[in-house]
Amino acid sequence: MTAQPYRREGVTGKTVRFRFDGRDYEGLEGDTLASALLANGVRAVASSVKLGRPRGVYAAGCEEPNALVQIEEPFPEPMLQATTVELYDGLVATGLPGQGRLADRPDPARYDAVHAHCDVLVVGAGPAGIAAAGVAARAGGRVILADERPEPGGSLLGTTETLDGRPGREWAAEEVAALAALPEVRVLRRTTVVGHYDDNYVVAVERRTNHLGAAAPAEMARERVWRIRATRVVLATGGHERFVAFAGNDLPGVMLAGAARTYANHYRVLPGRRAVVFTTDDSAYAAALDLADAGVEIAAIADVRRAPGEAWAARCAERGIEVLTGYVVTAAKGEGEVSSVEIGPRGAGATREVAADLLLVSGGWTPVVHLFSQAGGTLRYDEGLGAFTPGETRQAVEAAGFARGVGGTGVRTLRACLEDGAEAGRRALAAAGFAVASGHRLPAAEEEPTAAPAEHLWLVEAGDYGTHFVDLQRDVTVADVLRATGAGLTSVEHVKRYTTAGTAHDQGKTSGLLTSGVVAHALGVDVAELGTTTFRAPYTPVSFAALAGRDRGPLHDPVRVTAMHEWHVARGALFENAGQWKRPWYYPRPGEDMEAAVLRECRAAREDVAAMDASTLGKIDVVGPDAAVFLDRLYTNMMSTLKVGSIRYGVMCRPDGMVFDDGTVIRLADDRFLVTTTTGNAAAVLDWMEEWLQTEWPDLRVHCTSVTEQWATVALVGPRSRAVLARLAPGLAVGNDSFPFMTWRDTEVAGIEARVCRISFSGELAYEINVSSWFGLALWEAVMASGEVTPYGTETMHVLRAEKGFPIVGQDTDGTVTPQDLGMEWIVSKKKADFIGKRSYARADTSRPDRKHLVGLLPEDPGVLLPEGAHLVETSALPEPPVPTLGFVTSSYRSAALGRTFALALVSGGRERVGERLYAPVGADLVPVTVTSHVLYDPEGARRDG
Amino acid sequence: MLLIPCPWCGPRDEAEFHYGGQAHVAYPEDPAALSDEEWARYLFFRDNPKGLFAERWSHTAGCRRWFNAVRDTATNEIHAVYRTGEPRPVIA
């Protein structure tokens, strides 16, 4: 291990040890992986995706196109930019050849999300952002200031500028600390605003523990998604420097001038020893001078302009730095990294080669308008800047500082940015409804030289454009762009897709405008007219896990349970997901498989007594003088004729006539009904009722209230159910005459106030006992106490009802089935003038005789169980496809009561086919089956009275 | 995530609402009197403009009231909300 040869002299700090590409290095606390690699003289960090060319650090932030790394330890993470990875002890990383690698083990980290609200959200804690936040916060606004870096300051971090006579970064740190101390201000560090959605819904991602490495506390979310709703947004997002397309502009050692300046000033690292500077504006001069101060020899400045800023030229002259005006870099040269730079007059003329290990490039600065564009804002081309700047938007958002192109020359001026930020903060807070006093004091900035106009140069002309890179990460060159335009493509979007420019990890932050410029150059049109590609969220890549947050595992979707759930769990029930509910599926005894358990449970229900937790059924209290009229309109059958004390089964359809839900309706009073729904449709039916009441029939005096969880329900089934109930409810006359089928009684069961309904979904004598769900477990335990009642689950319930031909909505129907198809002509009222769905039965297709009908199927071999979902055909041998299907099996079971297998199926013209033999292709076989009525068990209904 | 101003509860996140499609489509007075074409029109055909659209929303996670909104489907800007039964406001 060597000392850090490129670290500036006299720098001290806490040493951090890391490993890169299999070698151990040391860096300093505060480094990024990129700055630490540079400090150690590592030039080639990664290799390019298509051409395999070596690539080095090009930038100093999230715009980095080249230095892509794979994190190996503490936990594998694919493709990060070395420029945004904060260094920590124990970091192990490798350079990437274009593809990252996922971990092969589960990520142990925690991720979460949080909602936040503010009057003003300021994005970016550079000079403009801090000024904006300062004005808004001190006037009492609720302010969120978010910045992607570990420390505030933005562009100040890379310069040697002073404010109020001290280094700009110190001012930034103190001012932001002061703001953070205000009660209504939240400062989010390491937080990138990645998306700007409708109505100022702004999404940011905070990286909370990455920089701690293995020391990250497990209970702390590694990344946090901030879902911010802001009254106003100020985008103080600054700018990204762009480069110029010339030969070899991808070689390690070529670097954006502003980035080099940041490495020298902020990270105290020299990105090289001897540099050539290639610029199109004044900004690179400051970089050159700072680097010279830091000890980098500036071999020459090639300025494409004839007239650079005079003050800058003078300062260079003072230091003996050669400034070549009207010059361009024609090539960066070297084996694997820059060793010399070829420069020459623009256009034509003798070139010369200058020895250098560093080539600083500034092709101008592009305002970061991603979020503004995402917010739906238009962009306009600014001639002075040579870039697109924010235009109009309907959202309450504005850009400030360099993000707005302040200055208009492409060179950021500190004082203008501070003032612009303060103005934006004032406007934003006033628009949010605050009275804002003027007179916020801004720190004093040094006098800055007046910038000379920039010249917008996209590419250095040459004969061969094979190494004039436009998108470094996607290995797209000017030659590729020319090939695309040569193929006939005239839109930037097409060229992007033809070449893949702008689609990489950096999403074209440095290359987007350059691509437009080169395309415009190739087509001979104006960049302004050509436009740019669309800016899409996220601004920087976001981990999948951060987006998933805590909605994982058991919290992925609510698990809904009944009051009796603990009992089912304790009894070893297996559960079925029924929507969000967990319902007991069956209760296997030791050694039993599902088939044995279900046959046993069925037998108990048919021959003895069994009970099911039916609490999940939806229950809706429908009350009002017009309740009966209302239900008559919703159900296909008549509900207004139902007597108080009685119960009726009903079917609801959609206006298209297809079955939507079914259940029972209990009449509690003249003006009061209790409606039950299927488990899955409880919410949908309540919404359905409210929709019709509120939007179509506001004249009906009806109120609906969900009472699904008010009640716990036990279905007590079987010939001995009456005896069990009689014992539990001594006050209830349980005889068939005093408590007939399809009636209900209020009573006490096991000492608990209860409503008992005599209804049956199995054809057996059965009761549903309803109690307050607080007593659900108590009731269940009382029912089970004697040990004579067999608990059963949904599978047995399905078998029992199928034996009776009762359909299950969603299993025996699929949204294309009418009540008539189900053999329920009897439930479709002929008397009512209208009900929802009625008109549709007169349509051509709903009256076809060959519609699919619900029928029973008996496999000729009574031991053969048809798969649910098997289809039916007419012939005993399959012809070549396509073979028309006659229908399919919706339910299929082994029946203890029938002593054989059976199925329900929807079969074309099925009721006319009863007695016919059909065939079900199952695997390679054709299983012969006989069509029967769908009611297979006790068709006379002899058992329901016990 | 739109911020939808419920006429009762005030602005709430879109996720609290259920969308109900085009507003002011009344259930026919007498469906039996309609031709199949007219009935099909009621069942399946709804306006789908690019621009201002009067539509229904229900604040299902809040007050459970249905109401109408005029929204620009090209920009998602909500120009007005109004209660069921009220006429569609004129948007300049």
Next chain:
Amino acid sequence: MADSVADSVAEPAVGRRSPAAAFAARFEAASAGGSLRLAEIPFLAQINLRVDPKSPAAERIGTAIGVPLPVEPGTTAGGGDLEVLWLGPDEWLVVGPDGAARDLVERIEEAAAGEHVSVVDVSAQRTTLVVGGERARDVLAHGCALDLHPRAFGPGRCAQTMLARAAVVLVAGEDGFRLLVRSSFAAYVAEWLLDASVEYVAGG
């Protein structure tokens, strides 16, 4: 009116179990640090009331229970041991102490005097969870999109909204928030709250 669905049950001494009963110990542990308080308040009486706010019945009901029905959306009104939560423009939840449901239903129905109202005992439909302490807002903000700042949602405010994936009635009090959670969702919400609290509890 014949017997009401609403009739609350009698109060046998044993056998009642509240939906979040199994979480009592974990709530207590999470509350030990002092920065957060999680608890269930079981068995509160809750009556869902639907009535036209402009009707004489609405006024009579307010008088009968001693609390005028709050008509400003998202507000609560209290009096004695009762609190009335605005749920919708013609819908309220009357919350009272354990055991008060039957009496409340009777008083309200009597006051309605045959006018079209809906009075439903929903005491067991939802249970009440307390989220209090200085980190209460932080915990809720992980799953609640409402602005819970005291300026926007201070004491006296209530809202039906979502907490993570569950519908809740959220009530702001002087000492924190109460969440009225559907019974079948109680375990989910409890697990969610405990999970959301991990960082705050660990950090003290």
Next chain:
Amino acid sequence: MSPGTQGRRTPGADLPGHPDRLWRSAEPKRAYDVVIVGGGGHGLATAYYLAKNHGITDVAVLERGWLAGGNMARNTTIIRSNYLWDESAGIYEHALKLWEGLEEDLGYPLLFSQRGVLNLAHSLQDVRDSVRRVNANRLNGVDAEWLTPEQVKEVCPIVDISPDVRYPVLGGTYQPRAGIAKHDYVAWGFAKAAADLGVDMIEHCEVTGLDVRDGRVTGVQTTRGPIAAKKVALAAAGHSSVVAGYAGVSLPLQSHPLQALVSELLEPVHPTVVMSNAVHVYVSQAHKGELVMGAGIDAANSYRQRGAFHIIERQMSAALELFPVFARAHVLRTWGGVVDVTPDASPVVGLTPVEDLYVNCGWGTGGFKATPGVGWCYAHTVATGEPHPLNAPFSLDRFTTGKLVDEHGAAAVAH
């Protein structure tokens, strides 16, 4: 080269390039035999088959933006034919058969990869519906298998099939011939082939009106002037309602944003395509290595090519339930398209009440896979004035008769 980067694979190196000549954006002529409104995949395929199968080459494809810049450029490129109903299987299987010879036919590398598509089942009803669909597919000659969770794991080892997740994988259907292709290449392949046969590609030409005289369409109004046409074929996807409205034709469509996203380039981990309608995830790994994922549609109508963020969050939590290894992959880019959805989740392809005006729309979230099939059938319909037998079931009048082809009810295969 540095020691760290030498000798490594360059994963982008083996991708095919594009031809040096694609098409030249044409100036509109005053009149055409056929004007196709919409230069997306369907419009381009229709133009190609009009020229190739029917010898009709006096055709203009009008595109309001850049060619194939709508849903064709925004979809997740899944190709399969395992639809539930016979009518759907007919047209999608026809398309899949064309896909199998399309690279050769167009002379363009489409990166068509028959890596199979898995549709996962997460509930007992999902299982029933899936088995029903597999059996229907087999009768229709569509390759389909039902896989147990263990077999799912064999096909795609990164799927979490443990029973402990919230909605465990109970199995899945698998169509081995299904797969993906590169959407831009497909569009450009059709565009180049059609242009080579004489079709005019007219970009940045928005149709602003349809000329209808005596119940017959006679031409279109555009931002680049009027263009007369003997026949006009609409293929405008999400904007179909708007364009058809110019001729007074209403369509049973609602337009919604649909989102998709990609990750960074990753080493191969995902060998097939996995779709899970129950939890709204569909994901594949494209040729360069990026994960391509689709999300659900926004509930509300909108023509903004931008969806809401919570849809992405929801989708991602579902995706990580299935694929825990994706945790630290990154979303590079999300985008949205505008899809036109019909009441039965099946398309409308055929004649309209206006003579010589044809419509092809309502493909919702599933239009890409149908591209060659519908191009073929729609070209037949336009050329002959009669629906091709494969698109006849998808006529507008099914909404009147009630003979819908409901593809979201039982099979939940909306994508």
